[in-house]
Amino acid sequence: MKKRYTRTNKTDVTRRAIVKGSTGLGIMLAAGTAPAFISEVGASKLRQIKFMLPWLFVGGHTFEFAAQAVYWKKRGLDVAIQRGYGSGAAVKAVGSKTVNFAEASHNVAVIGASKGLDVVAIGAKLQKSPMAISCRKDSGIREPKDIMGKTLVQAAASGDTKMFPGFARATGIDASKIKRNLVHPSKLISSVVNKQADCTGTYYVSNAATLASKTPSVHFMYADYGLQTLDLGLISRSDMIKNETNLVQMIVDGAMEGLKLQLLNPSKSLDYMIAARPELKTKPRDLLLTHAGNTNFLSIGPSVEKHGLGWMAKEDQKRTRDVVIKYMKATNVPPINKLFTNQFAGNIKLTKAEWAKAKAQSAKYNPKGA
Numbered sequence: 001m002k003k004r005y006t007r008t009n010k011t012d013v014t015r016r017a018i019v020k021g022s023t024g025l026g027i028m029l030a031a032g033t034a035p036a037f038i039s040e041v042g043a044s045k046l047r048q049i050k051f052m053l054p055w056l057f058v059g060g061h062t063f064e065f066a067a068q069a070v071y072w073k074k075r076g077l078d079v080a081i082q083r084g085y086g087s088g089a090a091v092k093a094v095g096s097k098t099v100n101f102a103e104a105s106h107n108v109a110v111i112g113a114s115k116g117l118d119v120v121a122i123g124a125k126l127q128k129s130p131m132a133i134s135c136r137k138d139s140g141i142r143e144p145k146d147i148m149g150k151t152l153v154q155a156a157a158s159g160d161t162k163m164f165p166g167f168a169r170a171t172g173i174d175a176s177k178i179k180r181n182l183v184h185p186s187k188l189i190s191s192v193v194n195k196q197a198d199c200t201g202t203y204y205v206s207n208a209a210t211l212a213s214k215t216p217s218v219h220f221m222y223a224d225y226g227l228q229t230l231d232l233g234l235i236s237r238s239d240m241i242k243n244e245t246n247l248v249q250m251i252v253d254g255a256m257e258g259l260k261l262q263l264l265n266p267s268k269s270l271d272y273m274i275a276a277r278p279e280l281k282t283k284p285r286d287l288l289l290t291h292a293g294n295t296n297f298l299s300i301g302p303s304v305e306k307h308g309l310g311w312m313a314k315e316d317q318k319r320t321r322d323v324v325i326k327y328m329k330a331t332n333v334p335p336i337n338k339l340f341t342n343q344f345a346g347n348i349k350l351t352k353a354e355w356a357k358a359k360a361q362s363a364k365y366n367p368k369g370a
Contacts, residue, residue, distance in 0.1 A: 046078035049251070052093050052102040053084040054232065057277050059291025060205040062266065063125075064103065065273035067258035075250040081276070088112070088157070091235065095119050100240050101251050106230040106312075107159055107324055110339055114330040120241060121340045123252045123310030124233040125259060126205070127301030129223040130294075131160040131231070132367065133167070134208045135199035136192055137216040144171035144220050150198040152178050155185040160201035163227055163327045170225040189214065204367055205232070205298060209290040219367040227327075229320040230312055230340075241341065249344050256309040256348035263299065263350070263358040266292040293365040300362060305355055308346030 049072075053061055064081055072079045082099070084090045087108035093099045095117030109119045135141040139150060144167075154161040161182070168175045183191060189207055191197040193214045202208035204219060211217050223229075234255060240248055262269040270288055274280045280288065303313040317340045324330045333339075350358065 046073065046076055047247075049077050049079045049101065049247075050082065050099040051079050051251075052082045052090045052099045054087045054090050054102070054104045055084050055206065057083060057273065057280060058206050059209075059266075059270060059273075059288035059293075060232075060295035061103070062269035062273045062288075062292050063258035063262040064255060065258075065276050066261045066269045067254040068276060069272045071254035071257035072250070075254055077247075077250060077254065079251075079254075086157070087232075091117060091119050094235055094237060097237070100244075101234065101236050103232060104235050105159060106233050106235075106320055106340075107328070109235050110321055110324045110333060111328060111330050113339055114324075114333040118237045118239065119235050120238055120338070121230065121312065122234045122236050122241070122248060122343075123256065123345045124230055124304075124312045124316075125310075126230070126232045126295070126298045127304060127316075128298040129221070129227065129229045129231045130204040130206075130208075130298055131163060131222040131227070132202050132204045132208055133160070133164075133199050133220045133222075134192070134202040134211050134217050135220075136195070137218055139198040141198065141218060144173055144225070147199055148174055148177040150178065151196070152180045152199045152201070153183045153188055153191045153197040154180065154201035155188060156182045158185070158201055159231075159328075160203070160222065163222060163323070164201070166227050166323070166327045167220075167222050167225060170227065171220075205295045206291060208367075209287060209294055213284070213287050213290070221367055224368075227323065228316070229323050230316050233312070234310070238338075241343070249347075252310055252344040253347050256345075259299065259309055260348055260350060260354075262292055263296050263362075264354060266296065266361070290365070293362055294367075296358065297362040297365040297367075300355075300359060305350075307342075308349040310342075310345030310348070312340050312342055312345065 068079050068081055087105035090102040090104040091109050091112035094102050095112055103125065106121045109121055112119045133147065141147060141150065188200045189211050192200050192211060202211060204221065208219055234252060236248055266289055270292060303311050317336050321333060321336055321339060325333055
């Protein structure tokens with residue numbers, strides 16, 4: 001049975017003080033239009049929290065900024081969102097107690113745990129792995145086997161690179177017949193656009209969208225060929241789960257309320273991110289919305305439809321651990337119950353009508369139709 005808010009502490013009192021009152025005030029908070037006195041008077045009472053992203057401020061992270069502006073704040077939390085430098089850095093930051101919460105690849109979190117870091121997945125964002133091989137359409141590649149005889153660029157430390165041997169076996173590719181070059185991550189997209197390579201390893205939620213914005217592309221998702229794992233989601237530590245149970249619950253619930261908004265109204269969710277990061281006004285809005293749309297498409301699945309947002313199916317937990325051991329050569333990997341918990345997931349749900357809306361809106365971001 002999942003634990004609910006069980007302790008009364010300063011955070012809980014602050015949360016009640018903020019949300020208590022007229023129904024109109026609650027509506028304003030939910031809409032992100034709370035009057036100034038709440039932010040001015042309440043700000044000093046909010047609990048300060050640090051949260052790290054896995055990478056840059058891209059459209060797939062709009063839900064965290066919606067949570068920052070509304071859903072975490074109404075729970076009494078003032079969350080500072082830091083840009084990341086890869087999931088590995090985010091996992092290390094949580095494990096070393098530099099931050100208590102982050103978004104990171106759950107694959108990488110499992111690797112971190114195998115190296116002795118105290119990291120636990122507390123809620124999924126994605127229900128489908130975003131790892132992919134993306135190719136220019138004018139390369140003539142229409143199926144994975146067509147990559148043979150072509151040039152593929154990948155980044156040495158990227159998850160798609162480490163799992164490529166499994167993708168090759170699953171798709172019948174003879175890897176020896178591919179000219180495969182390892183390049184700096186900043187060169188991946190330009191190498192394909194400038195026709196120095198035909199294909200690149202991508203994450204569908206980020207640089208695959210960037211490639212598609214520059215040249216017509218086809219995308220082959222690892223998950224569609226049997227390499228399905230949990231990937232981007234929320235992580236924390238076992239000591240936080242034990243000693244700060246209410247706080248962890250509020251972080252997960254606030255984030256999942258933000259994800260619900262991103263699924264149903266990605267433009268509104270993006271507005272929150274741009275308000276917090278004005279430098280994004282110089283970025284193409286359509287590209288940021290594509291990041292969000294790609295993320296939304298991969299965030300929908302039967303597990304969260306049944307159990308609520310953040311849920312991690314047992315079979316996906318096992319598959320993720322197995323893939324990390326098999327393809328990423330991890331050893332001393334802790335048991336599943338030390339790596340994942342659904343204790344905090346599932347409180348935020350969508351109605352059938354809301355799921356239908358989310359699916360309809362995200363359908364155009366299906367990589368098979370990209």
